[in-house]
Amino acid sequence: MNDIKIIIGQFVDYLLPELTPYETSVYLYLLWNSFFKNGTQEIRVGKRTIASEYGRGSRGEKTNYAHVSKILKMLEEKECIKIGDSNWNGTLYVVNLPKDIPLVVEKLADSSLQDHVEEDYFNDPERRLEIFERDGWVCQYCGEKVTSENITLDHFIPQTKEGKHTKENLKTCCFICNSIKSGKTYEEAAPLLLKNIQERRGHHI
Ligand SMILES: [Zn+2]
CATH class of the missing domain: 1.10.30.50 (DNA Binding (I), subunit A)
Structure with missing residues (x-):
């Protein structure tokens, strides 16, 4: 329980300001379905599944698919996730916890220095x-x-x-x-x- 509080706290204080709302929802979707549900940091899922889970709304499915791909790339650039191989069951994602994401590590070091x-x-x-x-x-x-x-x-x-x-x-x-x-x-x-x-x-x- 304590761990979860720390993870959420670090996420809200240090990671949230660095992500767009879309990136936030995709990151949380992946984190929720890996670490919070199964205690592992890996998840294999199809982009279409992610798109349909989070992207309900006025956009057509194709737009969502392209959009999700773009967001996943952005998340990888920000080192929030690592995109692995793809097979029929989807793509493998390694989801970094906030404390292991360089953007957060930097801010944590700053705040302890302060x-x-x-x-x-x-x-x-x-x-x-x-x-x-x-x-x-x-x-x-x-x-x-x-x-x-x-x-x-x-x-x-x-x-x-x-x-x-x-x-x-x-x-x-x-x-x-x-x-x-x-x-x-x-x-x-x-x-x-x-x-x-x-x-x-x-x-x-
Ligand atoms: Zn004296």
Whole structure:
């Protein structure tokens, strides 16, 4: 059931905009009668059958036949199907699922790339600024004011432990705290941070 939802979702979001209405109905006809009915991606059917199944209407049968041939060719050009051999029982079609069609593959890659960029608060200068503003330009470990001279972003969960460039995982940090915390979890770094902060404060007094 889940698979079907994914297939239909990918079809609607990524393939539908690339197909004409006629191509859509022929592709769905083939997909329905192969994968959805039998779980296979192959179907052998005559063009006349396809024409009569989907092309009912004012067109004469001959027009429909030529039209269906043209649409099948277009679908093959768009790599939605592969046209195989023909015999008395019809022509063999291999029907590609949306996720295997290059037009869809391209868009899927684009959209996952976009998600990645959207999540990236580390490399995007404007988003970095957003975090500095959120934290009031104060180091989240020592509490000192930071300036553009000594400000940086710390991964609360370190990158070596799968910490992401997300808003939640990034903290405004001064250079000193960052060099102490770097690569450690907060639990590991806390005693060292504390010691350093005490030293710094002691030094100032
Ligand atoms: Zn600090």
